Amino acid sequence: MNKYESLKNLLKKYGKLAIAYSGGVDSSFLLKAAIEALGKENVLAVTVKSQVIPEEEQKEAEELARQMKARHLVLKMDVLSLPEFKTNPKDRCYFCKKHIFKDIIKAASGRGFNTVADGTNSDDEGDYRPGMKALQELRVVSPLKQCGLTKAEIRELSKELGLSTYDKPSLACLASRVPYGEEITAEKLLMTGAAEKYLRSLGFNQLRVRCHGPVARIEVMPQDFDRFFRDDLNIKVYEHFKTLGFKYAALDLAGYRTGSLNEEVKIDG
Structure with missing residues (x-):
């Protein structure tokens, strides 16, 4: 029995299931599998709309949910109203997840869905993820x-299922672009979100823009480094980033990697 069949058998045991749905690779795959296993009437996709999710991602999530004919609930939240989030401690994700999932659980249970699932995969245990503690507690x-199921397996199965998200870049909330200990503001979230959107418009795919005060630290795949120095693209990017509010722009020579702002946390233990 392959892992996909094992997944559907597990999902059938829940009877009814609400899914924290972002429109990313993992949650989209989980939603598709749940609908196949339980039927669309027994599955509720719940998307949180907040300042840490780019608007275009929100729209893509809504469109994909429509394509899957899923029951879809959108909850609006002001995460910047949470002091534990705004001050950005190293366990920020714990407090944020706890708040968000409490609201998801409440909304789901009010609609008859007493089990809530998220899209955590087996690869996610390798990074610093304090939010997972909140999920366990709830x-x-x-x-x-x-x-x-690993990320690679989820992408492969998503392709077989005809999901457009199979090759979608890995996503993370915009708060992960601000170093721990530095206050998270609406301005910083807007700046980094706009900077990443601009780079995607230039054809860069997997990327992050980390906000170090006035400095935008750009992470792209190493094979994309040379593109910055063709036709003065580095100057174009720098000039555009200045219009967004950054004073400086720097290319990270280590390239894109998930959780680069967690490297210091790992060293500290």
Whole structure:
């Protein structure tokens, strides 16, 4: 029995399931599998709309949910109203996840869905993720992780299922662009979100723009480095970033990697 069949068998045991749905690779795959296993009437996709999610991502999530004919609920939240979020401690994600998933659980349970799942996969255990503690405390289930599905396997299965997200870049909330200890503001979130949108418009795919005060630290795949120095693209990017509010722009020579702002946390233990 392959992992996809194992996943559907696990999902059937829940009877009814609400899914924290962002429109990313993992949650989209989980939503598709749940609808196949349980039927669309027994599945509720719940998307949180807040300052840390780019507007274009929100629209893509809504469109994909429509394509899958999923029941879809959008919850609006002001995460910047949370002091534990705004001050940006190293366990910021714990407080944020706890707040968000409490609201998801409440909304889901009010509609008859008493089990809530998220898209955590088996690869996610390798990074610093304090938010996972919050999920455990709230008894949120992680079927993809339970079935041992890796990101690569989820992408492969998503392609077989005809999901457009199979090759979508890995995403993370915009708060992850601000170093721990530096206050998270609406301005910083807007600046980094706009900077990343501009780079994507230039054809860069997997990327991050980290906000170090007035400096935008750009992470792209190493094979994309040379593009910055063709036709004065580096100057164009720098000039555009200045219009967004940055004073400086720097290319990270280590290239794109997930959780680069967690490297200091790992060293500190």
